[in-house]
Amino acid sequence: MALDLPATPPADVVSSTADRLRPVRLWLYAVAAMIVLMVVVGGATRLTESGLSITEWKPVAGTLPPLSDAAWQAEFDKYRQIPQYQQVNRGMSLDEFKYIFWWEWGHRLLGRLIGFVFLLPFLFFLWRGLIDRALGWKLSGLFVLGGMQGAVGWWMVASGLVNRVDVSQYRLATHLTLACFILAATVAVAVSLKAPAERRPSPDWLRGYARILFAVVALQIFLGGLVAGLDAGLTYTTWPLMDGHIIPPAADLFVQQPVWRNFFENVLTVQFNHRLVAYLLLALALGHWLSARRVGGAVRRRATLILGLVWAQAFLGVWTLVHQVPIDIALAHQFGATLVLIAVTVNLVRLHEDA
Incomplete structure (x- = not known):
């Protein structure tokens, strides 16, 4: 996992813009904190064996959880069609299914929230002129990587829906590593926006x-x-x-x-x-x-x-x-x-x- 370090401007230039870029830095640190939370929630989703409880990828429609008994039963019926239920969790009750569903749904919702928390302030800072061209390209790259991470997450889940009772370790390791690369890149950009106290x-x-x-x-x-x-x-x-x-x-x-x-x-x-x-x-x-x-x-x-x-x-x-x-x-x-x-x-x- 190579990290493309931000180019370092002269110290006096960085110091003169540090206060102006403080909102941008704080925003990026908040995004980084959310990514850390996402990694931990993802770990909990895996450890509770919840990751295959949602068998479809609906980036927009999937934002809302089931809101009626019929909707819950429909989700449960979809889960009962995959090998994990048939070979590992056969006989699971609806309440037990809801427990694993909420973990996976929360993990996906947090991913969507990170996308919004990144995109909306990014557009606002662009409008206010706080982000120059070079920084804009770096941040755009981070946003694209975030979208890719969502796709990789579904690619991972899909590996466990047919002929397996769990997800591919290759895809899980890829999903985790990409999340950590995005975290490292976000932190690197944020840190580079303020000159160190001493050199x-x-x-x-x-x-x-x-x-x-x-x-x-x-x-x-x-x-x-x-x-x-x-x-x-x-x-x-x-x-x-x-x-x-x-x-x-x-x-x-x-x-x-x-x-x-x-x-x-x-x-x-x-x-x-x-x-x-x-x-x-x-x-x-x-x-x-x-x-x-x-x-x-x-x-x-x-x-x-x-x-x-x-x-x-x-x-x-x-x-x-x-x-x-x-x-x-x-x-x-x-x-x-x-x-x-x-x-x-x-x-x-x-x-x-x-x-």
């Missing part, structure tokens, strides 16, 4: 280190999506060993053919890779912190925050695993991933500005 020249290698850190966080989020899609967190629920091994036998890691499928479809391999990248991320965060100490100031403070968040996220990951994915801890783990992503994004933007 400290940072070496090129530290910026390179920050890019690697960002890339590994993005990879870990994608792997987390695969773990979620395969319910891999419900197996091998011990730590630090996996089925009695630090490194599982190669015969188990690469049992599927062709070999590449193991990295996406083998529960053992997918969970092992998620653990392995977590260890790598811990080491990178520590190395980044040790390097940033030489620069000091805000650079060191950001590195300290990143290190703390990564360690907390690792703890939540282990806790989620050994307790077999309780919803509250699992959602805290997913929320933690967004905080780590935001922290490494802000760090990357600020180091880019210090070049």
Whole structure:
């Protein structure tokens, strides 16, 4: 997941426009907060197995929930036609269906609200002349990505309506990763609209280190999506060993053919890779912190925050695993991933500005 960093104008120019662009920054931060909420609600929708409860994609007509007993029964009848009901939830009552329906409906409604919260202020700021051409193109790109995310969400749901009782892990990981890319891009644009309180020249290698850190966080989020899609967190629920091994036998890691499928479809391999990248991320965060100490100031403070968040996220990951994915801890783990992503994004933007 590469991040196209905003071009950095001279510090005096940024400072002179900071107050004028404050409403734009606050709006983008509000959008980012809503995206974080969307990621968490999406996680809850998955963990409650609610994602297939709405079997149609109606971007406009689907805004309203069923408003009568007959409408509820019609929705329930549609759900009873898919494999998940027939093979997993047969005998589910209408009230039980309503519970999972409300999760999926709320997730979709929040997506629509984000679209409106983005588009209407965007048009207003354009009208007021607060957004120049360059910023306008960036924000337009974010809006297009948001629309794509809705389509990807339906593409994911559609994978579970025929011949499956759940959604494709490939599509779930894509949906999660795209959401996090939109979050990172939104934060990057918002942060770039205000000059930092202090500037400290940072070496090129530290910026390179920050890019690697960002890339590994993005990879870990994608792997987390695969773990979620395969319910891999419900197996091998011990730590630090996996089925009695630090490194599982190669015969188990690469049992599927062709070999590449193991990295996406083998529960053992997918969970092992998620653990392995977590260890790598811990080491990178520590190395980044040790390097940033030489620069000091805000650079060191950001590195300290990143290190703390990564360690907390690792703890939540282990806790989620050994307790077999309780919803509250699992959602805290997913929320933690967004905080780590935001922290490494802000760090990357600020180091880019210090070049």
